[in-house]
Amino acid sequence: MTPPLIELRNVKKSFGSKVVLDGVNLTIEQGQVTTIIGKSGTGKSVMLKNIIGLMEPDEGTILFKGKDIKTMLPHERQDYYCQLSYMFQNNALFDSMTVYENIAFPLEQTTELGTEEIRTRVRKKMEQTDLLGVGSRFPSEISGGMQKRVAFSRALVTQPEIVLFDEPTTGQDIVRRNAILSMIAEYKKKFGFTAIVISHDIPDILFISNRVLVLHQGKIVFQGTPQELESFEHSYVDEFIESLEGFKEHLTGLYSRRSFKMRYHNTLSKKKQDENYCIAIFAIADFSKVCDDLGFVTGQNLLKELGNYISKHFDPVGGFSARQRRSRFLTVLPQATIDEARQLLESFGKDVEENGFSSAVDPFFDPGGRCHDLTILAGYAEGVSDQENLNDVLVKARKNLYAIAEIKCVARR
Amino acid sequence: MPDTTSSASAFNFLEKIGAPFLHLIRSLGRVAFFLARALVKIFAKKQLQSIAQHVYYIGARSAPIVMLVGLFTGMVLGLQLFHTLVRFGSAGVLGSAVGLTLVRELGPVLTAIMITARAGSAMSTEIGIQRITEQIDALQTMGVDPLRYLVSPRIAAAVISFPILTALFDLIGFLGGFLTGVVLLGLDAGTYFYRLQSSILFEDINGGFVKSLVFAIIVTTVCCYNGFYTHLRKDSFGAKAVGLATTSAVVISCVLILISDYVVTSILL
Incomplete structure (x- = not known):
């Protein structure tokens, strides 16, 4: 050797x-x-x-x-x-x-x-x-x-x-x-x-x-x-990663990925066998293009506001969320049935459409003066606590992705 | 039954006396080893350019101050010796007195002290700063021997420069003696130069050069050593340590110049 x-x-x-x-x-x-x-x-x-x-x-x-x-x-x-x-x-x-x-x-x-x-x-x-x-x-x-x-x-x-x-x-x-x-x-x-x-x-x-x-x-x-x-x-690793991810939490107002993981395991381990739970995912459509057209700072502001909306709607019903990818959020609703999840999402979409993204209204116009629409996508799915892992449920939710809120720039002006 | 208290205090007393002595012996050993390694590395590759640069700094750049000190030393010697010799009716030997004093003693000693003040202190400071800012460690990590790069060229340059500067000091000193003895006090120029030429023998010049070589090695070794081991000082750290290392280097060099002058003179006579 x-x-x-x-x-x-x-x-x-x-x-x-x-x-x-x-x-x-x-x-x-x-x-x-x-x-x-x-x-x-x-x-x-x-x-x-x-x-x-x-x-x-x-x-x-x-x-x-x-x-x-x-x-x-x-x-x-x-x-x-x-x-x-x-x-x-x-x-x-x-x-x-x-x-x-x-x-x-x-x-x-x-x-x-x-x-x-x-x-x-x-x-x-x-x-x-x-x-x-x-x-x-x-x-x-x-x-x-x-x-x-x-x-x-x-x-x-x-x-x-x-x-x-x-x-x-x-x-x-x-x-x-x-x-x-x-x-x-x-x-x-x-x-x-x-x-x-x-x-x-x-x-x-x-x-x-x-x-x-x-x-x-x-x-x-x-x-x-x-x-x-x-x-x-x-x-040491806990302390170190917590200090690093604290920044991310501050950025989106949601759980860090590590904390989310811990909360997910703790919550689901307390559930009875075969008990159901729901997840929801949220994303900004064509986020890369949005960043290219409107700038990186506007992109980050949009994510932050979306995080606030998610927190506002799902935390009170026992949900917990984290940023999963660059522009995708994942929310676990441990107590909700699939119908309740759909209703919560509809209420969420309505709120977003009505109130929009206040801090990012003006930046919807790029430096050339062109106006950009914004679409928020969402999907949801149901999982069984001890039979399906989170990734399987995520795949189901991604398949059901649809436009939950559309913010037309003309309407905003 | 032996008295343990008195034997312990006797032991402490011996320890107090012995510790500095052992430290001195250790330091001398380290200096000797440092010098030996540096001398061997003079003949390593890529040294010529570096030696030439240090000859310029230690030698050429020190020439003006050495000449100035040489001129006034010669002048004051001419003045003092003329008035002393006149009392004995032997003012004619002024040339011999000035010449022998300069060639045998004052030339090598004062030149060495002037170079210590000018170049020796700079060596110690420069190497000391390189030590505390990890530049010497950087050399080591690059596979460049710090002794070969920093110390050996300086010793070689000093060995070349000291005798030349001593000769320059002597010549300008003769001129200084001439200015006061002949131009100012009216001694015959022919007599001055005849005495100067006839009384200085080859052995005198040789002795002066031997001294200057010994001083060259002492000054550069002491100054480089103090700078090189600045970080090992126990009395201070950082910039203060560099300052103290430089002070130690200059003081020790000057004291050793005078001690070794006596030793070499007694051997040569």
């Missing part, structure tokens, strides 16, 4: 009386993006510094391809370090060198490439990270976000086999953050490199990660895929 690329066995590290790493065990597999998450100050950076050799563990071993780096011969250790590259949390740029010189430095010092080749590679990297205009400036003359991208370029310019990123996207706007994450994913695809990333940009970072490690109170409490993380039961 092939040993993991990097393995930490019972690694301990303390600073004075403060124990930072308390017996860390983990594996890093070749060609994968491994993300380490955890609260600030839990020792994630210390762990990376132990891997890259800037610190030595007090106890435990670090193995590279099954070999303890402490017992390696000097040339073997040198080979190991040569395969690694590290992007520091605070960038660690050379402040007396220009941006160009910073990126070119590892190539000049560790390779035999000619000046022209170095220039080509550096320019390409600067182009990819949107740094072309600042090559002759010093790090102190550019913004924090740019400095981060310089550090990112410098870490990748030598095309290393293993790259350790310590918060590569901190301080970046959403466009550049995505660009950096895409670059990591693209590099992995292109060169098959191994990346170890410390990041707080969840869930974005999880989209490019093969594995996730959770560091909590000096120990790795979870190792697995991002999908496995969702079902992982741990106080």
Whole structure:
């Protein structure tokens, strides 16, 4: 069996009386993006510094391809370090060198490439990270976000086999953050490199990660895929995901997906066998086109108002709802029969048609002055508590989708 | 039955005396190891350009201040020695007195102290800042040996620059002695230069250069070492540690210049 690329066995590290790493065990597999998450100050950076050799563990071993780096011969250790590259949390740029010189430095010092080749590679990297205009400036003359991208370029310019990123996207706007994450994913695809990333940009970072490690109170409490993380039961994960999803709740005024799931299980588990329940789904027709024509902000406002309508009509009858997809809402009505559900939906549609979307009246006109109609779709279905799972009932509801409310722009004007 | 209280206090006393001594021995060992590794790495690849840059900074950029100090040292020597020698009726040997004092002692010592103040302090500060901002760690993670990149070129550049600057100091010092002794006080120019030329032997010049080489190694090692290990200081952290490292570097360098001057002189004589 092939040993993991990097393995930490019972690694301990303390600073004075403060124990930072308390017996860390983990594996890093070749060609994968491994993300380490955890609260600030839990020792994630210390762990990376132990891997890259800037610190030595007090106890435990670090193995590279099954070999303890402490017992390696000097040339073997040198080979190991040569395969690694590290992007520091605070960038660690050379402040007396220009941006160009910073990126070119590892190539000049560790390779035999000619000046022209170095220039080509550096320019390409600067182009990819949107740094072309600042090559002759010093790090102190550019913004924090740019400095981060310089550090990112410098870490990748030598095309290393293993790259350790310590918060590569901190301080970046959403466009550049995505660009950096895409670059990591693209590099992995292109060169098959191994990346170890410390990041707080969840869930974005999880989209490019093969594995996730959770560091909590000096120990790795979870190792697995991002999908496995969702079902992982741990106080840290609950706390973390709750804080993330709190924002979503604030956005729509409805349950987060995780809370919805918990409420769904709790409610249905209390129901008797063969007892029925209903679900309803709601959506804005052609939502992507609505966003394209009227703008992203208007789209978000519409969703928020739709969430408020749903909450207003279905919460009082014991229903609970969550945003299921970009523009689709799901409501569970545990006590309602199918007829009651139909009546509730009709009343809902009537209310929407009569009162409309007050905050989005004007934006129904696009910048060219064209008017846009808005259609709200709804569907409902009945499920049996212990015989059908939610997805089966959802499929039935989707099949019955119909226009429950139509808001004509002429009528609104 | 032995008196445990007195033996414990005796042990504490010994510990108090011994700890600083052991620390000193350890530090000396570390400095020696630091210097040895840096010296070996002077001959590594990609060093020439870096050495040339440091020769420019330590050598060429220090030349004006060394010349200025050399001129006034020569002038004050000319003035003091003329009035002293006149009392003994031997003003004619002013050239010899000025020349030998400069070549054997003041040239190497004052040049080294001036370079310590100008370039040594800058070395310590620059490396210290690089240490606390993780730039040295960054070098290490790139596979660039920090000693090879930061320290070795500076030692090589100092070994090249110190003797040249010392020679410059001596020459300008002779001129300073000439200005006060001959131009100001009326000593015969031929006598001044004849005495200067005839009394300075090759051994004197050689001794001065040996001293300047020793000082070059001491100054750069002490200054680079203090900057390089700024983060290990126990008395302070961050910017304050860099300041204290620089102060220590300059003070220790100056003291070691004077101590080693005595040692080298006693060996050479």
